Amino acid sequence: MTTPQAVLIAGGGIGGLATAIALDRKDIEAHILERSNFAEESGAGIQLGPNATRVLRRLGVLDALEPQTFRPRAVWLFDGRTGKKLATVPLGDVAEERYGAPYVTAHRADLHEALRIVAADAPHVMLTSNATVTGIREDDGVSITGSDGMTWQGCALVGADGIWSTVRRWVAPDAIPAFTGATAFRSLTPRDSLPEPFSLPIVGLWLGPRTHLVHYPVRGGAAVNIVAVTEAGEKEEGWNNAVEQQTVLANFSRWTQTPIDLLDAAPAWRAWSLFALPAFPTWSRGRTTLLGDAAHPVLPYLAQGAGLAIEDAATLAELLQQIRAEPTQAFATYETIRRPRATRVQVVSKRLGRAYHLGDGVFSDLIRVSRNAILGLRGEEATLRGFDWLYGEPNRSG
Numbered sequence: 001m002t003t004p005q006a007v008l009i010a011g012g013g014i015g016g017l018a019t020a021i022a023l024d025r026k027d028i029e030a031h032i033l034e035r036s037n038f039a040e041e042s043g044a045g046i047q048l049g050p051n052a053t054r055v056l057r058r059l060g061v062l063d064a065l066e067p068q069t070f071r072p073r074a075v076w077l078f079d080g081r082t083g084k085k086l087a088t089v090p091l092g093d094v095a096e097e098r099y100g101a102p103y104v105t106a107h108r109a110d111l112h113e114a115l116r117i118v119a120a121d122a123p124h125v126m127l128t129s130n131a132t133v134t135g136i137r138e139d140d141g142v143s144i145t146g147s148d149g150m151t152w153q154g155c156a157l158v159g160a161d162g163i164w165s166t167v168r169r170w171v172a173p174d175a176i177p178a179f180t181g182a183t184a185f186r187s188l189t190p191r192d193s194l195p196e197p198f199s200l201p202i203v204g205l206w207l208g209p210r211t212h213l214v215h216y217p218v219r220g221g222a223a224v225n226i227v228a229v230t231e232a233g234e235k236e237e238g239w240n241n242a243v244e245q246q247t248v249l250a251n252f253s254r255w256t257q258t259p260i261d262l263l264d265a266a267p268a269w270r271a272w273s274l275f276a277l278p279a280f281p282t283w284s285r286g287r288t289t290l291l292g293d294a295a296h297p298v299l300p301y302l303a304q305g306a307g308l309a310i311e312d313a314a315t316l317a318e319l320l321q322q323i324r325a326e327p328t329q330a331f332a333t334y335e336t337i338r339r340p341r342a343t344r345v346q347v348v349s350k351r352l353g354r355a356y357h358l359g360d361g362v363f364s365d366l367i368r369v370s371r372n373a374i375l376g377l378r379g380e381e382a383t384l385r386g387f388d389w390l391y392g393e394p395n396r397s398g
């Protein structure tokens with residue numbers, strides 16, 4: 001039975017589980033209500049920058065995840081039309097030394113399961129599955145209702161229920177995600193069946209007109225995750241819609257053969273329509289706040305949506321510990337700290353997406369040639385330094 005002191009968390013995805021663990025580490029009770037049975041079924045990979053792994057390590061999650069992670073040595077950038085290698089961003093030991101935490105790739109299900117196991121072991125965390133939050137009421141605490149009529153009470157509520165957040169409808173009813181017109185197709189294939197460069201211990205990033213392709217090892221290196229993004233596709237909610245291989249290939253007809261071979265080799269494909277959410281006035285209403293994709297969904301071009309949710313979790317727990325009796329004050333400070341960073345990541349992700357997708361038309365093609373030249377001229381160290389603002393925060397000790 002929940003005590004009214006518990007912080008209720010709607011949604012037990014990456015952000016919700018990280019928040020519960022972070023609260024536990026501050027001796028604060030947390031109760032997660034998750035609509036599924038805590039199973040992550042998207043079958044996709046995830047990249048976690050040092051900003052995310054630093055927090056996961058402090059929470060005791062990185063150790064649990066370690067056997068399933070992969071540490072890529074670098075990001076290699078290629079031109080998808082010519083196949084030419086354009087640049088290298090060093091990762092591996094170079095990034096770990098620079099930022100004090102590793103850059104890793106993993107399967108989303110492995111990350112989710114590591115978070116779930118750590119949360120289930122945490123003395124102050126309660127996990128309730130098959131609980132869909134439908135209603136919210138505020139009195140001297142917060143009371144939420146589930147779809148089956150159950151109610152739960154707590155001192156505050158965190159909406160970590162993703163881009164289609166129910167809690168956000170209570171906080172900001174006018175904030176509705178809009179389809180960007182882009183789709184991410186993804187597949188997973190055994191690594192030992194692939195030729196180079198797809199089998200190499202790298203993140204491969206191929207840039208093409210209105211398209212790009214990313215591949216990297218997951219499952220400790222046993223499989224390769226492939227994400228092919230196009231500025232086309234259907235507007236569908238959810239991230240697990242089956243799609244024909246021909247539909248994926250049709251978007252890459254102007255690409256050189258090497259990356260096409262990878263798309264050909266990949267078996268089952270799933271589509272993930274990309275939505276964006278315009279900024280809305282406030283993330284909080286009274287004793288309720290939002291976190292992760294519910295507050296600030298981010299396009300995947302910088303691979304940072306989960307990283308931001310994990311950072312949010314640590315900041316929120318820290319503030320709730322400091323101002324325990326006044327969640328509304330803690331939530332206001334949380335938003336003051338987190339909103340500028342989330343906005344910056346959203347803006348940079350969008351800008352990167354535009355730079356990746358150059359080359360459609362004469363003018364765009366000219367800019368593509370300049371982009372490639374600049375990428376080639378900038379040294380490896382300088383390229384990595386460009387990410388200091390992202391991977392160097394939140395600070396190493398905090």
Ligand SMILES: Cc1cc2nc3c(=O)[nH]c(=O)nc-3n(C[C@H](O)[C@H](O)[C@H](O)COP(=O)(O)OP(=O)(O)OC[C@H]3O[C@@H](n4cnc5c(N)ncnc54)[C@H](O)[C@@H]3O)c2cc1C
Binds near residue numbers: 132160300307
């Ligand atoms: C193609 C693609 C690639 C990506 N790659 C990366 C990457 O490499 N690195 C990275 O950091 N990020 C990446 N992201 C972003 C990342 O997936 C999200 O930002 C992250 O999952 C957000 O976590 P969350 O906990 O806020 O939301 P979610 O992961 O969506 O979790 C929300 C949870 O809430 C539950 N829920 C929903 N409604 C209710 C309700 N009413 N009641 C109870 N429970 C509810 C859901 O079942 C779910 O478990 C990528 C995204 C895309 C589209």
